[in-house]
Amino acid sequence: MxxxxxxxxxxxxxxxxxxxxxxxxxxxxxxxxxxxxxxxxxxxxxxxxxxxxxxxxxxxxxxxxxMNGVRDLAFSEKEGMSFLEKEQIAAKAASLILEGDVIGLSGGTTNYLIAKLLKPRRGVTVVTNAVNIAMELAGSEIQVVVTGGIMRHNSFELCGPLGEGMVAHLNINKMFIGVDGISAAGGITTYSEQEAQIAKAMISRSSETYAVFDQSKVGRSSLFSISSLDGLYAVITDRSLPEGLSSELDQHGITVYIAEAASI
Known part of the structure; x- marks a missing residue:
């Protein structure tokens, strides 16, 4: 039967x-x-x-x-994907942010949810290249630093030499990077060359870099590289990772946080 x-x-x-x-x-x-x-x-x-x-x-x-290798979805399309998992990941990320921290938030739906959770907080500075994240934090007691650049309409991210030049003068404690793919061989990747470049600039000015992603990104490599795995401090995801990726992260001493569902 x-x-x-x-x-x-x-x-x-x-x-x-x-x-x-x-x-x-x-x-x-x-x-x-x-x-x-x-x-x-x-x-x-x-x-x-x-x-x-x-x-x-x-x-x-x-x-x-x-056709995931060539797709660059709009923020509105991404927003509904794996929403509960992204909420859990965002909650775990927010729990790692302490008073006095200067944090970086790249664009992406998970980082947008992190920003929403930070709104009631005090004593935190957010550096972001995402216009929608900056607007979400408007009116809160969070100090917001917005990089310059030209906005990509799919993601609301500001990109280009203007923003990269500004980031070069900043010091970030914890950088949270949204990714389109993560794999042992490819590291963390994105569909957009411009977003990859501003992400690299922000990572270079950060003490700790956290990749945030749900399981739909695992084992995938998009066209443009952001960083190899050894450039990360930690990853935050919603389920246990495949053995190959998990072993590679462990080899580089990278902490893996598994977000848990909120108790009802």
């Missing part, structure tokens, strides 16, 4: 994968209607598929990411 059920589940997930390839997206409610399964089963299917295929879970469904 277990084999029969397993085969049925495999066939359903294969059908879902084909739909994702055709449509690009699917919702949980669409899966329930098409396949006559429960919402819980649909969500478990998507969770399992995310581990096996180029599938990224979003709020209420999933999207196909078979």
């Amino acid at each position: 277990a084999d029969a059920l397993g085969s049925k589940g495999d066939r359903r997930r294969e059908a879902v994968l084909q739909l994702l390839k055709q449509q690009g997206r699917i919702t949980v409610s669409e899966m329930v209607e098409r396949f006559g399964c429960s919402e819980a089963t649909a969500r478990r299917d998507l969770e399992q598929m995310e581990l096996q295929y180029p599938v990224i879970r979003t709020i209420g469904g999933a999207m196909y990411d078979g």
